[in-house]
Amino acid sequence: MLFILVGLSLLSYLLGSIPTAIWYGDRYHGMDIRQHGSGNAGATNTFRVLGKKAGCFVLFVDAFKGFAAASLATVLYSFNLVDWQTCVTLKILFGFLAIIGHLLPVFCDFKGGKGVATTLGMVIALHPQAALVSSLVFLLVFAISHYVSLGSMVTSLVFPLLLQFEVFGKELPILIYFGFIISFLVIFTHRKNIGRIISGTENRMYLIPRKGRL
Structure with a gap:
Protein backbone atom coordinates (compact mmCIF):
# COMPACT_ATOMS: atom_id res chain seq x y z
CA MET A 1 0.00 0.00 0.00
CA LEU A 2 2.88 2.35 0.78
CA PHE A 3 4.33 1.85 -2.69
CA ILE A 4 0.92 2.52 -4.23
CA LEU A 5 0.56 5.79 -2.32
CA VAL A 6 4.07 6.91 -3.23
CA GLY A 7 3.45 6.04 -6.86
CA LEU A 8 0.13 7.89 -7.00
CA SER A 9 1.69 10.89 -5.24
CA LEU A 10 4.42 11.04 -7.87
CA LEU A 11 1.86 10.62 -10.65
CA SER A 12 -0.20 13.49 -9.20
CA TYR A 13 2.80 15.79 -9.21
CA LEU A 14 3.69 14.81 -12.78
CA LEU A 15 0.10 15.41 -13.91
CA GLY A 16 0.24 18.89 -12.41
CA SER A 17 3.63 19.49 -14.03
CA ILE A 18 2.23 19.20 -17.55
CA PRO A 19 2.90 22.78 -18.79
CA THR A 20 -0.17 23.13 -20.97
CA ALA A 21 0.21 26.83 -21.79
CA ILE A 22 3.92 26.52 -22.53
CA TRP A 23 3.59 23.48 -24.76
CA TYR A 24 0.53 24.88 -26.57
CA GLY A 25 2.21 28.21 -27.22
CA ASP A 26 5.35 26.53 -28.51
CA ARG A 27 3.52 23.96 -30.65
CA TYR A 28 0.94 26.20 -32.32
CA HIS A 29 2.43 29.70 -32.09
CA GLY A 30 6.18 29.14 -31.81
CA MET A 31 6.44 31.22 -28.64
CA ASP A 32 7.14 30.84 -24.94
CA ILE A 33 4.03 32.23 -23.24
CA ARG A 34 6.22 33.20 -20.29
CA GLN A 35 7.89 35.84 -22.47
CA HIS A 36 4.63 37.63 -23.25
CA GLY A 37 1.80 39.35 -21.41
CA SER A 38 2.07 38.91 -17.67
CA GLY A 39 4.70 36.19 -18.08
CA ASN A 40 2.48 33.70 -16.30
CA ALA A 41 2.18 30.19 -17.78
CA GLY A 42 -1.53 29.84 -17.10
CA ALA A 43 -4.95 30.11 -18.67
CA THR A 44 -5.49 33.83 -18.02
CA ASN A 45 -2.30 34.90 -19.77
CA THR A 46 -3.07 32.46 -22.59
CA PHE A 47 -6.47 34.08 -23.08
CA ARG A 48 -4.81 37.50 -23.14
CA VAL A 49 -1.95 36.63 -25.49
CA LEU A 50 -3.21 33.80 -27.70
CA GLY A 51 -6.97 34.27 -27.68
CA LYS A 52 -10.10 32.48 -26.52
CA LYS A 53 -9.53 29.17 -28.33
CA ALA A 54 -6.09 28.69 -26.79
CA GLY A 55 -7.26 30.01 -23.42
CA CYS A 56 -10.22 27.64 -23.23
CA PHE A 57 -8.02 24.69 -24.12
CA VAL A 58 -5.42 25.55 -21.47
CA LEU A 59 -8.13 26.23 -18.88
CA PHE A 60 -9.78 22.86 -19.51
CA VAL A 61 -6.56 20.83 -19.45
CA ASP A 62 -5.15 22.61 -16.38
CA ALA A 63 -8.43 22.08 -14.51
CA PHE A 64 -8.52 18.45 -15.60
CA LYS A 65 -5.04 17.94 -14.14
CA GLY A 66 -6.31 18.82 -10.67
CA PHE A 67 -9.51 16.83 -11.10
CA ALA A 68 -7.69 13.72 -12.37
CA ALA A 69 -5.07 13.82 -9.62
CA ALA A 70 -7.66 14.17 -6.83
CA SER A 71 -9.80 11.43 -8.42
CA LEU A 72 -6.96 8.93 -8.09
CA ALA A 73 -8.04 8.54 -4.47
CA THR A 74 -11.52 7.53 -5.62
CA VAL A 75 -9.97 4.59 -7.45
CA LEU A 76 -8.51 3.33 -4.17
CA TYR A 77 -11.90 3.79 -2.48
CA SER A 78 -13.74 1.94 -5.25
CA PHE A 79 -11.49 -1.07 -4.70
CA ASN A 80 -12.12 -0.91 -0.91
CA LEU A 81 -8.48 -0.15 -0.23
CA VAL A 82 -9.30 2.90 1.91
CA ASP A 83 -12.32 4.19 3.84
CA TRP A 84 -14.16 7.38 2.85
CA GLN A 85 -12.41 9.73 5.29
CA THR A 86 -9.03 8.43 4.13
CA CYS A 87 -10.23 8.86 0.54
CA VAL A 88 -11.00 12.54 1.16
CA THR A 89 -7.60 13.01 2.80
CA LEU A 90 -5.87 11.40 -0.19
CA LYS A 91 -7.91 13.54 -2.60
CA ILE A 92 -6.52 16.57 -0.81
CA LEU A 93 -2.98 15.18 -0.89
CA PHE A 94 -3.02 14.18 -4.56
CA GLY A 95 -4.77 17.38 -5.63
CA PHE A 96 -2.32 19.52 -3.69
CA LEU A 97 0.61 17.73 -5.31
CA ALA A 98 -0.90 18.49 -8.71
CA ILE A 99 -1.10 22.17 -7.76
CA ILE A 100 2.53 22.10 -6.64
CA GLY A 101 3.37 20.47 -9.96
CA HIS A 102 1.63 23.31 -11.80
CA LEU A 103 3.44 25.94 -9.75
CA LEU A 104 6.80 24.15 -10.01
CA PRO A 105 6.70 21.94 -13.13
CA VAL A 106 9.60 19.55 -13.44
CA PHE A 107 9.29 19.70 -17.26
CA CYS A 108 9.93 23.46 -17.48
CA ASP A 109 12.66 24.46 -15.03
CA PHE A 110 10.14 24.65 -12.16
CA LYS A 111 8.60 27.87 -13.54
CA GLY A 112 4.86 27.41 -13.94
CA GLY A 113 1.57 29.21 -13.46
CA LYS A 114 -0.40 30.25 -10.38
CA GLY A 115 -2.45 27.08 -10.11
CA VAL A 116 -5.95 28.58 -10.11
CA ALA A 117 -7.36 26.34 -12.86
CA THR A 118 -5.71 23.25 -11.37
CA THR A 119 -7.15 24.19 -7.97
CA LEU A 120 -10.59 24.51 -9.58
CA GLY A 121 -10.35 20.99 -10.96
CA MET A 122 -9.30 19.65 -7.60
CA VAL A 123 -12.16 21.46 -5.85
CA ILE A 124 -14.67 19.99 -8.30
CA ALA A 125 -13.43 16.52 -7.37
CA LEU A 126 -13.56 17.35 -3.65
Whole structure:
Protein backbone atom coordinates (compact mmCIF):
# COMPACT_ATOMS: atom_id res chain seq x y z
CA MET A 1 0.00 0.00 0.00
CA LEU A 2 2.88 2.35 0.78
CA PHE A 3 4.33 1.85 -2.69
CA ILE A 4 0.92 2.52 -4.23
CA LEU A 5 0.56 5.79 -2.32
CA VAL A 6 4.07 6.91 -3.23
CA GLY A 7 3.45 6.04 -6.86
CA LEU A 8 0.13 7.89 -7.00
CA SER A 9 1.69 10.89 -5.24
CA LEU A 10 4.42 11.04 -7.87
CA LEU A 11 1.86 10.62 -10.65
CA SER A 12 -0.20 13.49 -9.20
CA TYR A 13 2.80 15.79 -9.21
CA LEU A 14 3.69 14.81 -12.78
CA LEU A 15 0.10 15.41 -13.91
CA GLY A 16 0.24 18.89 -12.41
CA SER A 17 3.63 19.49 -14.03
CA ILE A 18 2.23 19.20 -17.55
CA PRO A 19 2.90 22.78 -18.79
CA THR A 20 -0.17 23.13 -20.97
CA ALA A 21 0.21 26.83 -21.79
CA ILE A 22 3.92 26.52 -22.53
CA TRP A 23 3.59 23.48 -24.76
CA TYR A 24 0.53 24.88 -26.57
CA GLY A 25 2.21 28.21 -27.22
CA ASP A 26 5.35 26.53 -28.51
CA ARG A 27 3.52 23.96 -30.65
CA TYR A 28 0.94 26.20 -32.32
CA HIS A 29 2.43 29.70 -32.09
CA GLY A 30 6.18 29.14 -31.81
CA MET A 31 6.44 31.22 -28.64
CA ASP A 32 7.14 30.84 -24.94
CA ILE A 33 4.03 32.23 -23.24
CA ARG A 34 6.22 33.20 -20.29
CA GLN A 35 7.89 35.84 -22.47
CA HIS A 36 4.63 37.63 -23.25
CA GLY A 37 1.80 39.35 -21.41
CA SER A 38 2.07 38.91 -17.67
CA GLY A 39 4.70 36.19 -18.08
CA ASN A 40 2.48 33.70 -16.30
CA ALA A 41 2.18 30.19 -17.78
CA GLY A 42 -1.53 29.84 -17.10
CA ALA A 43 -4.95 30.11 -18.67
CA THR A 44 -5.49 33.83 -18.02
CA ASN A 45 -2.30 34.90 -19.77
CA THR A 46 -3.07 32.46 -22.59
CA PHE A 47 -6.47 34.08 -23.08
CA ARG A 48 -4.81 37.50 -23.14
CA VAL A 49 -1.95 36.63 -25.49
CA LEU A 50 -3.21 33.80 -27.70
CA GLY A 51 -6.97 34.27 -27.68
CA LYS A 52 -10.10 32.48 -26.52
CA LYS A 53 -9.53 29.17 -28.33
CA ALA A 54 -6.09 28.69 -26.79
CA GLY A 55 -7.26 30.01 -23.42
CA CYS A 56 -10.22 27.64 -23.23
CA PHE A 57 -8.02 24.69 -24.12
CA VAL A 58 -5.42 25.55 -21.47
CA LEU A 59 -8.13 26.23 -18.88
CA PHE A 60 -9.78 22.86 -19.51
CA VAL A 61 -6.56 20.83 -19.45
CA ASP A 62 -5.15 22.61 -16.38
CA ALA A 63 -8.43 22.08 -14.51
CA PHE A 64 -8.52 18.45 -15.60
CA LYS A 65 -5.04 17.94 -14.14
CA GLY A 66 -6.31 18.82 -10.67
CA PHE A 67 -9.51 16.83 -11.10
CA ALA A 68 -7.69 13.72 -12.37
CA ALA A 69 -5.07 13.82 -9.62
CA ALA A 70 -7.66 14.17 -6.83
CA SER A 71 -9.80 11.43 -8.42
CA LEU A 72 -6.96 8.93 -8.09
CA ALA A 73 -8.04 8.54 -4.47
CA THR A 74 -11.52 7.53 -5.62
CA VAL A 75 -9.97 4.59 -7.45
CA LEU A 76 -8.51 3.33 -4.17
CA TYR A 77 -11.90 3.79 -2.48
CA SER A 78 -13.74 1.94 -5.25
CA PHE A 79 -11.49 -1.07 -4.70
CA ASN A 80 -12.12 -0.91 -0.91
CA LEU A 81 -8.48 -0.15 -0.23
CA VAL A 82 -9.30 2.90 1.91
CA ASP A 83 -12.32 4.19 3.84
CA TRP A 84 -14.16 7.38 2.85
CA GLN A 85 -12.41 9.73 5.29
CA THR A 86 -9.03 8.43 4.13
CA CYS A 87 -10.23 8.86 0.54
CA VAL A 88 -11.00 12.54 1.16
CA THR A 89 -7.60 13.01 2.80
CA LEU A 90 -5.87 11.40 -0.19
CA LYS A 91 -7.91 13.54 -2.60
CA ILE A 92 -6.52 16.57 -0.81
CA LEU A 93 -2.98 15.18 -0.89
CA PHE A 94 -3.02 14.18 -4.56
CA GLY A 95 -4.77 17.38 -5.63
CA PHE A 96 -2.32 19.52 -3.69
CA LEU A 97 0.61 17.73 -5.31
CA ALA A 98 -0.90 18.49 -8.71
CA ILE A 99 -1.10 22.17 -7.76
CA ILE A 100 2.53 22.10 -6.64
CA GLY A 101 3.37 20.47 -9.96
CA HIS A 102 1.63 23.31 -11.80
CA LEU A 103 3.44 25.94 -9.75
CA LEU A 104 6.80 24.15 -10.01
CA PRO A 105 6.70 21.94 -13.13
CA VAL A 106 9.60 19.55 -13.44
CA PHE A 107 9.29 19.70 -17.26
CA CYS A 108 9.93 23.46 -17.48
CA ASP A 109 12.66 24.46 -15.03
CA PHE A 110 10.14 24.65 -12.16
CA LYS A 111 8.60 27.87 -13.54
CA GLY A 112 4.86 27.41 -13.94
CA GLY A 113 1.57 29.21 -13.46
CA LYS A 114 -0.40 30.25 -10.38
CA GLY A 115 -2.45 27.08 -10.11
CA VAL A 116 -5.95 28.58 -10.11
CA ALA A 117 -7.36 26.34 -12.86
CA THR A 118 -5.71 23.25 -11.37
CA THR A 119 -7.15 24.19 -7.97
CA LEU A 120 -10.59 24.51 -9.58
CA GLY A 121 -10.35 20.99 -10.96
CA MET A 122 -9.30 19.65 -7.60
CA VAL A 123 -12.16 21.46 -5.85
CA ILE A 124 -14.67 19.99 -8.30
CA ALA A 125 -13.43 16.52 -7.37
CA LEU A 126 -13.56 17.35 -3.65
CA HIS A 127 -16.90 19.15 -3.39
CA PRO A 128 -18.88 19.75 -6.63
CA GLN A 129 -21.62 21.84 -4.97
CA ALA A 130 -19.22 24.26 -3.31
CA ALA A 131 -17.19 24.37 -6.53
CA LEU A 132 -20.29 25.41 -8.49
CA VAL A 133 -21.22 28.20 -6.09
CA SER A 134 -17.60 29.39 -5.98
CA SER A 135 -17.49 29.45 -9.79
CA LEU A 136 -20.65 31.57 -9.91
CA VAL A 137 -19.06 33.99 -7.43
CA PHE A 138 -15.99 34.18 -9.67
CA LEU A 139 -18.12 35.05 -12.69
CA LEU A 140 -19.96 37.74 -10.71
CA VAL A 141 -16.77 39.36 -9.41
CA PHE A 142 -15.14 39.14 -12.83
CA ALA A 143 -18.18 40.60 -14.59
CA ILE A 144 -18.20 43.58 -12.20
CA SER A 145 -14.47 44.25 -11.89
CA HIS A 146 -13.04 42.66 -15.08
CA TYR A 147 -10.14 41.44 -12.93
CA VAL A 148 -9.52 37.71 -13.24
CA SER A 149 -7.06 37.90 -10.36
CA LEU A 150 -9.61 39.50 -8.01
CA GLY A 151 -12.23 36.93 -8.98
CA SER A 152 -9.77 34.12 -8.29
CA MET A 153 -8.85 35.44 -4.86
CA VAL A 154 -12.42 36.08 -3.77
CA THR A 155 -13.48 32.66 -5.03
CA SER A 156 -10.66 30.92 -3.17
CA LEU A 157 -11.96 32.46 0.07
CA VAL A 158 -15.62 31.71 -0.63
CA PHE A 159 -14.98 27.95 -0.93
CA PRO A 160 -13.73 27.33 2.64
CA LEU A 161 -16.31 29.75 4.07
CA LEU A 162 -19.10 27.73 2.46
CA LEU A 163 -17.73 24.65 4.20
CA GLN A 164 -17.04 26.42 7.49
CA PHE A 165 -20.65 27.63 7.77
CA GLU A 166 -21.97 24.20 6.70
CA VAL A 167 -23.99 25.57 3.79
CA PHE A 168 -24.15 22.05 2.35
CA GLY A 169 -24.22 20.21 5.66
CA LYS A 170 -21.61 18.92 8.07
CA GLU A 171 -18.13 18.79 6.53
CA LEU A 172 -14.95 16.96 7.47
CA PRO A 173 -12.63 19.30 9.41
CA ILE A 174 -9.65 18.40 7.21
CA LEU A 175 -11.56 19.64 4.16
CA ILE A 176 -12.29 22.98 5.83
CA TYR A 177 -8.69 23.43 7.00
CA PHE A 178 -7.37 22.62 3.57
CA GLY A 179 -9.82 25.05 1.98
CA PHE A 180 -8.30 27.90 3.98
CA ILE A 181 -4.78 26.72 3.13
CA ILE A 182 -5.66 26.80 -0.57
CA SER A 183 -7.15 30.27 -0.11
CA PHE A 184 -3.91 31.49 1.44
CA LEU A 185 -1.88 29.89 -1.35
CA VAL A 186 -3.98 31.51 -4.10
CA ILE A 187 -3.81 34.94 -2.45
CA PHE A 188 -0.05 34.55 -1.88
CA THR A 189 0.61 33.71 -5.54
CA HIS A 190 -1.43 36.79 -6.51
CA ARG A 191 0.38 39.19 -4.18
CA LYS A 192 1.79 41.20 -7.13
CA ASN A 193 -1.68 41.40 -8.64
CA ILE A 194 -2.97 42.88 -5.37
CA GLY A 195 -0.41 45.66 -5.67
CA ARG A 196 -1.40 46.34 -9.28
CA ILE A 197 -5.11 46.37 -8.39
CA ILE A 198 -4.48 48.92 -5.65
CA SER A 199 -2.39 51.08 -7.99
CA GLY A 200 -4.89 50.72 -10.84
CA THR A 201 -2.40 49.10 -13.22
CA GLU A 202 -3.81 45.55 -13.23
CA ASN A 203 -4.83 44.30 -16.69
CA ARG A 204 -8.57 43.98 -17.25
CA MET A 205 -10.25 41.32 -19.35
CA TYR A 206 -13.65 41.38 -21.05
CA LEU A 207 -15.78 38.38 -21.98
CA ILE A 208 -17.42 40.47 -24.70
CA PRO A 209 -14.96 42.88 -26.40
CA ARG A 210 -16.12 46.47 -26.43
CA LYS A 211 -16.27 48.51 -29.60
CA GLY A 212 -12.87 49.93 -30.39
CA ARG A 213 -11.20 47.51 -27.96
CA LEU A 214 -8.82 44.90 -29.35
